[in-house]
Amino acid sequence: MADISEYPETLRDVMEMFEDIDEHGRAEILLDYSSRFQEVPSHIAQRPFPEDHRVQRCESEAYVFTEPNADGGINFYFAVENPQGVSAKALAAILQESLMGEKAETIKTVPHDIVFRLFGKRISMGKGEGLLGMVALLKYFAGLTQKEHKSE
């Protein structure tokens, strides 16, 4: 497991909330985040969402979108097409509330174990991979967007 100090500073408070938490408390916090999920605004992306923005093997049919902001950081958004995809929505809300507008270099430092810290080590392999795929695609697009923005 990565040390909390390896997480971007703006994510550390959230990650600490999940330290030594029982399963009931974990579910309550995650459900609260999922209720705050905000879908990608229509000026960024509209249905049908492009396939290359879809998180592969994510059963919640999640999509990731990014845009550069005026401060040189990255704004990012998610769509979750599965109406019952509450875990994907919770993860999306946590990432957005903690990392929105950060530099790509910062977003790319999110450790791989974020999914297990948030959802618990006993999450199924398939679910864990789908959620980790959301993080991986966000990192990929954040890097790509920053690179394209710098070259303009």
Added chain:
Amino acid sequence: MSNTAYAHPDALVSTDWVAQHLNDSSVRIVESNEDPLLYASGHIPGAIQIDWVTDLNDQIRRDYLDRKSFEALMSKHGISNDTKVVFYGDKNNWWACYAFWVFQLFGHTNATIMNGGRLKWVEEQRLITKDVPHYPASTYHAQERSDYKVRAFRDQVLSHVNGHFPLIDVRSPGEFKGELTHMPDYPQEGALRAGHIPGAKSIPWSKAVQPDGTFKPSDDLKVLYEQDNGFAPSQNIITYCRIGERSAHTWFVLTYLLGYPTVRNYDGSWTEWGNSVGVPIEK
């Protein structure tokens, strides 16, 4: 089309039936989901949760519960040998079918799937609660786990392949073709090799369901499996996916809705086959 068109119509109940049996002490409603947060977000009143990872698997070995552990699980939830167990869940009952399949390893045949699953219940705006029920402990006597009839192991699959018997790969077409996501840090479905088991036909599990989450009518299922893909009830068929959960859905469809008598689910699936040394793979 009514359920009576299916080979074993008793294997399904409707959302109406469940609504009428919420207080039936001879019935236990069981939610099994792909998403671990769903049950906590609200469930059918009186429903308990059985989780594939934490409840049905041995926590050390890669295997299912043994008889004693299954009996303890049943007792904990107040399920007796004669309790009618009704499974439902997200993703068109994918995990519900998996739990149903594990129950068959222990001979609990008084089991059904709620057609349409969790989404249909929610969309019909039926009762949902966050209250977690607790039932008095029951006495349950399970048979020793019987793996031979509905479960296939790797060496049996290898013999199956060598004998040119039919297999159904129910994963996505991309997984079947062995397409990898060429992106740094992207998880690669837990296997060192990609592709499919030689001779397998690709029929994604979701093709067996309708937009409202209910199973397709019998005639449509026959078109899918028999007319379009050449399968027949007389065949000895093995289904597989990544860890055997999606393929339990197809196993249920073939066994209970179409009445195929000899279908086994290979739960080792691609995470075992794609990591095994020396087994044949096609792309």
